[in-house]
Amino acid sequence: MDEVPKIQYITFLGQNQAHPSQMKNTIYDIAKIAHLSPAAVSLALRDSSEISTKTREKVKAIARKLNYMPNSLARSLVVHSTNILGVVVHEVNSPFLADIFQGIQEEANRQGYMVLYNPVSDSRESAVRTFVSKQVDGLIILPTSKTKDDIEYLIESNFPFVLFSRRMFDDRADYVVCNNEKGAYDMVCHLAGLGHKRIAYITYPAMNSNFKERFEGYYRALRDNGLEASDELVFLTRDEETDVPQNVEKLLSLKNRPTAVFTSGDIMAARVIRMLKERNIRVPEDIAVTGFNNIELSELYDPPITTVDHFGHEMGSRSVKLLLERMSGKKTGEPEHVIIEPKLVVRKSCGAGLSWAKS
Template structure:
């Protein structure tokens, strides 16, 4: 069986250098790290994870809790987190909670039993008891895409308010004045912030926010379709819709069509996320782009840096910028339906 001593001898480095490549790769120059990793691959070396855990009191594993892995947004976050974890020798355990509290509690309990080194939550809500309990145990954790307003934790976020403002401003600039919003429930901070951006744009245009044009719904295609049906049943229906994410936007488009409407001829639709769905939808979806893959990388790097004592005890909130991507799902209204 190949040992760390064999790797050091073949790579022409010290045993300590090999150990740093395995445990603290950022402390080794890229040239040396690549040479050592190439020798490991050539000699088919597999580190003894159990032994490493005993000596370092780490398992080199991270739990990533997602609400819905079928949503391309969370799938891309997972890809970024997994890639960054692997670069630093950490395994990322992905848990799909389906937004079910009991399921999340069970996953967290299992992860704690497995003694994961830290957790990344993409499931945070404004009042989230599971996260509070984990935080009380002093286990390192990072929030991604969502946060808790009354609990200050490391987080990687996007400027949701600005992104929603850009989406609504785009529709206003096209001439729309009767704009609906379909969002996830307002128990999620990102949904609250996107609603605030939507409201800001309307208020700046001198338009009132109308409750009948605001829909909160679970983030699934089926619920997006239902929202599209309900919007088309309004009298008059809106000329434009801002959807809180791409999944809901695609559902809204389908719902509008099932009620005889056309997108964008009758109703313009804007999404949020810029997932692969936005590019392949019919018509291609105008949406707000988040650096999703980068968010997964940064959240994992932030957690690993804290585990390796490379960051101060000060909490760090990283807020990334959102950008509007204009495609074919929006155009000026045929007529102004504003009642």
């Protein structure tokens, strides 16, 4: 059940792979000759009213001189656009991203756009700059520490992009995220409502906004329900393969062991359940286990996992809509922050139907 499902509908843009237009000259070549920013050249080639008629004609003349129209797709850049959106992520096969990708793909296709995916790698050429050089119209990015400098570059270049899933550059970038703090809060309140007094939390370190906010929701729910917030009940996981088994052992070795475990993701919850079963600990009769994200695995696992739905499909769809509104000029001004409210999904792993659970 731990096998990661493959995403079949993704089209990848490799670091050394040519864009479908096979262009020899780029927007940067035009920008250098015209003494303009790449963003200004892009607007001029799209006949944007933000650029003067004189400058637009100058840019188009340079584009023609550079043979900046090697085929029909490239020629469309001068009049319209490539109708291609780029998606930059850290791990394309993550089940956490499957619903988000589907939302992106379906909304982009509905709006007449093709989607290319380029995973972040350790190569010298960044995924973001590769996409920009290949003339995509806009970018949808899952921000990480590896993309921070590139996002700064996009902001300075006025290149259209939207961040998703994680909050970064609050006052400078559009993003679409889930209310992670509320999701964690609701889950812990649910467990407290079932009668659990000691609720453990197995999580990744607070290395990005998602896990930081889930930490905050966990602690706030404990306080609001008059429960102990003890460091011995928090277990950090950096590598699931090695750390989850160790954390389960530590959890079970506690003199006053918890009766419920909240984890920061469904894959982690599934691993915890498996580890407990191997030690003849019943879930949920002995220890309740819950997750986060509501990936497909959570419904299929035994027992089905109580989790938090972050509405990944909606996150992907709204990311595309927001990006296209920026690209068209329909939305201007201050950054737009879309916060999607999560939903508690109660299944068997929390023990809600057991006789000892409160109604």
